[in-house]
Structures are given as structure tokens and as C-alpha cells.
Amino acid sequence: MNDRAKDPLKPVFNESGIEVKPLYTQADVEASGGLDMLGQPGEYPFTRGIHRLMYRKQPWTMRQYAGFGNPAETNKRFKYLIANGQTGLNVAFDLPTQIGLDSDDPLAEGEIGRVGMSIDTLRDFEVAFDGIDLNKITVSLTINGAAAILIAMYLAMAEKRGYDVKQLRGTAQNDILKEFIGRGTWIFPVEPSIRLVGDTIEYCAEHAPKYSPVSVCGYHIRESGANPAQEMAYAFCIAKAYADDVIKRGLHVDEFAGRLSYNFNIFGNLFEQVAKFRAGRGLWAKIMKEEYGAEKPGSMWLRMIAAGGGGGLTFEQPEINIVRGAYYALISALSGTQTMALCSYDEAYTIPTEYSARISLRTMQLLIEEMGLTETVDPLAGSFYVETLTNEMRRKMEEIMAETDAQGGIVKLVSEGAIQSKVSAQAYQMQRDIESGKFPKVGVNCYRNEQEEEHPVQFHPYNEEDTRVQIDGLNKVRAERDAERVKKALARVGADAAAGRNVMPALVDAVKAYASVGEMTKELVKVFGRYQEPIRF
Amino acid sequence: MTAQKSASTARRIKVLLAKPGLDGHDQGAKVVVRALMDAGMEVIYTGLRQTPEAIARMALDEDVDVIALSSLAGSHIPFCTKLKPLLEANHLQDKLWVIGGNLPAQDHEALRQLGFTGIFPTGSKFDAIVDYIRNNVKDSVQ
Numbered sequence: 171m172n173d174r175a176k177d178p179l180k181p182v183f184n185e186s187g188i189e190v191k192p193l194y195t196q197a198d199v200e201a202s203g204g205l206d207m208l209g210q211p212g213e214y215p216f217t218r219g220i221h222r223l224m225y226r227k228q229p230w231t232m233r234q235y236a237g238f239g240n241p242a243e244t245n246k247r248f249k250y251l252i253a254n255g256q257t258g259l260n261v262a263f264d265l266p267t268q269i270g271l272d273s274d275d276p277l278a279e280g281e282i283g284r285v286g287m288s289i290d291t292l293r294d295f296e297v298a299f300d301g302i303d304l305n306k307i308t309v310s311l312t313i314n315g316a317a318a319i320l321i322a323m324y325l326a327m328a329e330k331r332g333y334d335v336k337q338l339r340g341t342a343q344n345d346i347l348k349e350f351i352g353r354g355t356w357i358f359p360v361e362p363s364i365r366l367v368g369d370t371i372e373y374c375a376e377h378a379p380k381y382s383p384v385s386v387c388g389y390h391i392r393e394s395g396a397n398p399a400q401e402m403a404y405a406f407c408i409a410k411a412y413a414d415d416v417i418k419r420g421l422h423v424d425e426f427a428g429r430l431s432y433n434f435n436i437f438g439n440l441f442e443q444v445a446k447f448r449a450g451r452g453l454w455a456k457i458m459k460e461e462y463g464a465e466k467p468g469s470m471w472l473r474m475i476a477a478g479g480g481g482g483l484t485f486e487q488p489e490i491n492i493v494r495g496a497y498y499a500l501i502s503a504l505s506g507t508q509t510m511a512l513c514s515y516d517e518a519y520t521i522p523t524e525y526s527a528r529i530s531l532r533t534m535q536l537l538i539e540e541m542g543l544t545e546t547v548d549p550l551a552g553s554f555y556v557e558t559l560t561n562e563m564r565r566k567m568e569e570i571m572a573e574t575d576a577q578g579g580i581v582k583l584v585s586e587g588a589i590q591s592k593v594s595a596q597a598y599q600m601q602r603d604i605e606s607g608k609f610p611k612v613g614v615n616c617y618r619n620e621q622e623e624e625h626p627v628q629f630h631p632y633n634e635e636d637t638r639v640q641i642d643g644l645n646k647v648r649a650e651r652d653a654e655r656v657k658k659a660l661a662r663v664g665a666d667a668a669a670g671r672n673v674m675p676a677l678v679d680a681v682k683a684y685a686s687v688g689e690m691t692k693e694l695v696k697v698f699g700r701y702q703e704p705i706r707f
Numbered sequence: 708m709t710a711q712k713s714a715s716t717a718r719r720i721k722v723l724l725a726k727p728g729l730d731g732h733d734q735g736a737k738v739v740v741r742a743l744m745d746a747g748m749e750v751i752y753t754g755l756r757q758t759p760e761a762i763a764r765m766a767l768d769e770d771v772d773v774i775a776l777s778s779l780a781g782s783h784i785p786f787c788t789k790l791k792p793l794l795e796a797n798h799l800q801d802k803l804w805v806i807g808g809n810l811p812a813q814d815h816e817a818l819r820q821l822g823f824t825g826i827f828p829t830g831s832k833f834d835a836i837v838d839y840i841r842n843n844v845k846d847s848v849q
Binding site: 285486 | 730733737738740741744752754756780782785811813829830832833
């Protein structure tokens with residue numbers, strides 16, 4: 171299938187457009203810039219890892235994406251994953267929650283609890299995290315458009331349960347700019363959306379300094395069609411846009427940058443991925459130190475979840491995705507990630523069942539227990555190929571960032587739909603190349619089964635009953651809460667949004683009064699309006 | 708020149724490609740838009756978060772030949788159940804209704820019953836989609 175064998179000297183390029191030579195030597199390392207950016211693990215520029223001992227001290231956190239139905243069912247799945255050795259939670263919300271609709275909103279019909287758990291009020295969070303020790307299990311909320319509200323809700327829930335919010339760890343995805351590029355759970359227009367991200371960073375810096383309010387996602391930009399170098403370059407541009415918003419408010423970079431984190435994607439060429447992460451660590455440290463004047467090492471760290479991406483998995487021969495997932499986990503471990511997750515093998519069919527989620531978890535566990543991947547830091551360092559490629563990937567990312575800035579910056583390009591159009595055109599070309607066989611994909615355009623077998627995929631059942639239970643629960647909360655207090659708290663949300671004050675204190679107050687996600691969103695929409703998607707091809 | 712002229716006497720196939728409901732996965736929809744355009748069709752892409760009412764109205768107003776949905780978040784059956792009577796009320800039942808995305812095999816018969824005769828689950832090829840539309844759209848367009 172691979173026609174390279176016909177002409178071994180024909181130039182080969184990786185997805186990021188870098189030529190891959192048949193052999194690398196010391197001379198290539200020198201020609202690509204040498205080892206100036208290598209350093210030692212735990213030392214600037216952190217190319218080899220952000221900690222000195224890395225996994226020797228603590229293996230990566232395992233955090234499978236989970237959540238469905240109502241909070242009580244999701245609580246059971248959380249406990250199942252924890253009982254099976256998962257060390258963090260990555261919470262999936264249903265689409266109504268993600269875009270700020272209550273479960274009784276007509277637009278939410280048919281979507282309650284389908285792709286994640288449904289959350290209306292603080293009561294739901296109390297149920298979802300019941301019996302889970304928030305000091306032992308760090309929780310990551312995959313929420314973006316409605317992130318400010320759900321962060322407020324998480325902090326309020328923890329406080330109510332007696333945790334010291336100042337010591338509370340956890341993460342919210344809260345990366346709205348990438349939602350405009352891919353994933354699509356936006357609510358408000360671009361400018362107020364960035365302001366809300368700034369509000370959460372500013373608020374957490376003061377009130378929840380160990381909480382990570384943002385996880386900037388290259389992941390979904392890659393899923394939308396970006397190549398690996400673009401994935402990381404655009405994510406850095408986006409992180410800088412958030413940092414700039416916060417710095418404008420008078421904060422010093424060292425007051426918040428240590429709590430910025432990242433979410434990146436893994437599929438495709440192994441060496442290109444590893445070089446991407448190593449290059450990215452050095453580049454981000456350099457940006458923080460040289461452009462932003464960061465002094466604390468923590469502000470320069472590229473802390474990340476590196477997750478096996480759904481974009482690499484196939485509908486055909488789904489069981490082969492288990493093998494792909496194992497390689498993605500291997501890449502993630504070789505790349506020095508802090509947290510790992512894998513799309514399960516049935517990703518192209520359904521949300522994961524307990525069975526498929528457990529396979530993903532076991533995949534990561536066996537890397538820790540059987541493969542020796544936690545014993546030595548940055549084991550691929552010093553490879554002529556990996557070091558050369560790391561230098562070349564870093565240069566590529568710098569070029570993409572410079573080009574983005576020259577075209578007016580990431581905020582402008584996203585607002586106009588230019589980035590969306592660019593990555594979508596690339597996704598189209600990639601799909602064409604897969605269909606023509608130019609880009610090999612096992613089971614899809616080569617090594618196909620003559621007769622596709624019955625797929626060994628179990629479907630996660632969707633429970634229609636969940637909708638009624640969820641709406642009944644919401645009505646019960648509405649009937650029991652202090653209506654006057656809710657009204658006042660919601661009015662304050664609107665007033666603070668309109669006055670340009672940080673809305674987080676008002677949101678925390680409203681959450682504690684059991685105001686619903688939909689009610690708070692409506693107050694913000696009154697002030698900010700709604701995003702209009704630019705359609706551009 | 709002559710070939711171009713004769714082609715222009717028949718109207719190009721006009722497709723409405725819609726993202727139903729709250730689903731935000733638009734990578735697939737957008738690549739299919741490009742594939743249909745490259746195949747010479749005129750495509751109106753709605754963007755995300757379309758209600759059944761909005762899709763029926765656009766299909767009528769734009770006088771399209773094909774009504775195509777892209778659904779990856781699992782709500783295709785309830786959505787199409789709401790959309791069908793609205794399309795019928797607008798006398799759009801003679802148009803071609805197609806759907807693509809994350810559509811489990813067990814749902815295909817229900818989708819056909821709802822009038823979505825062209826079903827293209829994840830992994831479908833561009834050619835299969837283009838050929839299906841060309842072969843099944845009304846004769847007055849090409």
C-alpha cells in the first residue's frame with residue numbers, strides 16, 4: 171500500500187509540512203539550531219519537561235471524559251471510574267447546559283442528558299459530586315460558553331461542602347475562542363466572551379488561586395482540520411489573547427499565568443507529535459519570559475492534558491481503534507504530559523460505555539505498570555531526529571504565530587471566520603487524500619476487510635425518562651428557593667455585566683441562591699447579545 | 708463554450724445543508740459543503756443551531772432541491788420527527804431529504820420512515836453522497 175518503497179528517495183513531508191529525511195545525524199541537529207533550547211527537565215526553557223523528576227515522582231493523571239443523563243447517573247459513572255483507578259474526573263455536560271439553556275427550554279427538547287450530564291442548578295452539582303473527595307480527585311469541567319456560571323457553581327458547591335476554596339484544585343476548559351473555530355458551544359459575541367474568560371481568570375487569581383480557570387485547547391482546532399504545528403501555534407495565540415485581557419486589568423503575568431493550562435490532541439505521526447510537545451514547551455516558556463516578563467517558573471510551564479484524539483479513530487474496524495489508542499497513549503507518555511485521556515474505541519459510534527471507558531483506562535495504566543515509561547524523564551531526548559524535528563516544529567509554530575499576528579491577530583481572524591475557513595479547507599483536502607488513498611488510513615483506504623464484520627460496539631442507552639426527572643428536579647428547586655433572593659441576585663448579574671464589573675462575584679451569589687444556568691445566561695445575553703456565526707468558505 | 712451553454716440551460720442542483728439542533732460538530736458538514744460545491748452544486752450552509760422551523764422556512768424560501776442535515780450528537784430521530792411535518796406542510800415532500808453524521812445502523816429504518824431516504828453515516832465517501840443526490844434528485848435539475 172505504501173508507495174514510498176517504489177522510490178525511497180522521494181521527498182516525504184509530515185502533516186505540518188516539514189520534510190522528513192531518511193537519516194538524521196549530529197549535523198542536522200546543528201543545522202536546525204543545535205541544542206540551545208534543550209536545557210534540563212524542570213529548568214527553563216522546559217523543553218524536556220516542566221518538572222525535574224516528572225513521572226518518577228508522580229505518573230500522569232488519568233482523566234477520561236465522562237457524563238451523561240442526569241447528575242445521579244453521572245455520579246455513579248464517576249464512582250465506577252474512580253473505583254477502577256482513575257485519578258481525575260473530566261466532566262461532560264449535555265448541549266443545553268453547554269450553551270446555557272435550562273432543561274425545560276423548548277430548544278433543549280431531545281437533547282437532555284444525551285452527550286453529557288444535564289445541570290440546571292447548584293442542586294445538580296451537589297448530587298453529581300456527592301461522596302467524591304474533591305481534594306483527592308481533581309475535577310475538570312468541559313464547559314466553555316457557560317463556563318463562568320459553571321465555575322461559580324463548582325466553587326460554591328465545594329465551599330458548601332466545607333472545602334477551603336483557596337486550596338481547591340481543578341480545571342475548567344473555558345476556552346471560548348476555540349469554540350468559534352470548532353466544537354461550537356458559543357453563546358455570546360467574541361468580545362464579551364473574551365471578557366468573561368478574563369473575569370474568571372481574574373476572580374480565581376484572587377479567590378481560588380490553585381484552580382485552573384482555563385485550559386486552552388489546540389485539541390479541537392486540530393479536530394477541525396489544523397495540522398499539528400497550527401494546532402499549537404493557534405492555541406498559543408489564543409492563550410495570549412486571554413493573558414492580554416487580564417493584563418489590561420492591571421494584573422501582573424505572575425499573578426495568573428501559573429494557572430493557565432492546555433489541552434492538546436494526539437493522532438498521526440508519532441515523532442511529529444512528540445516534537446510538537448517538546449517544541450511547544452520551549453516556545454511557551456520563551457513567550458512568557460521574553461514577551462510577558464514572567465519571572466516565576468510556574469508562569470512559563472506548558473501544563474497540559476494530551477489526549478488521544480477522536481480525529482484519528484475510524485468508523486471502519488472499530489476494534490483497531492483500541493490499538494490506535496494505545497499508541498496515542500504511548501505518544502502522550504513520551505511527550506511529558508501532566509494528564510492523559512483517550513477517546514474510546516467506539517467514539518465514532520456512541521458515547522463510551524463502561525466497558526470501552528475501562529479499556530481506555532487500562533491502556534494508560536499498563537503504560538505505567540508494565541512499559542517502564544515512568545522511570546526516565548524525556549526518554550527520546552538526544553535522538554538526532556527528535557531534536558532536529560523539535561527545532562523545526564518550534565520554528566514552524568513561530569512562523570504561524572507571526573503570520574497570524576501580521577494578518578490582524580487571532581481575535582480578528584476568528585471573528586471574521588478566516589481561521590475556520592482555513593482549517594476547514596485543510597480538513598476537506600485531508601478527506602480527499604484519504605478517499606484517494608494518498609494519505610493511508612488502515613481499514614479505510616487500505617487493509618479493508620472484504621466483508622465488514624458486525625461491529626463489536628455496544629451502544630450506550632439513551633434514557634428518555636431522564637428528561638422528565640431533570641425537569642421535575644428543576645421545578646422542585648424553583649418552588650423551594652427564595653424567589654426574592656434569586657431575583658435580586660439575577661439583577662446584580664445583569665447590572666455588573668452592563669457596568670463592566672467582573673461578573674464572577676454576582677454569579678457566585680446567584681448560584682448560591684439556586685438560580686439556574688438558563689436564568690443567569692439570559693441575564694448575560696440581555697447585556698452582551700448573541701454570537702452570529704460568520705459563514706465563509 | 709457550447710458545452711457550457713447547454714449546461715447552463717438546466718438549473719444546477721441546489722442544496723440546503725443544515726446543522727440541526729444544538730450539535731456543534733461542523734467539521735463534517737463543512738467538508739461536505741465543499742465536496743458538493745466541487746461537484747458543481749449550489750450549496751446553502753446554514754451554520755449551527757437550526758430549529759426545525761428555520762430549516763423548513765429556508766428550504767422553502769431558497770427553493771432548494773435537496774434538504775440535507777448533518778447530525779453528530781445523537782438527537783437525529785427526535786429532530787427529524789419534528790422536521791417531517793413542517794417540510795410536508797410547506798409541500799417539500801417531493802424534494803430529496805438526506806442526512807449524514809453519527810447515525811447508528813439501528814436508526815436507519817426509522818430515518819427512512821421519516822422521509823430521509825439518503826443516509827450517510829460517518830465514514831461515507833464524497834462520491835457516494837454526490838452520486839446519490841445526482842441520481843435521485845428530480846429530473847428538472849442536473
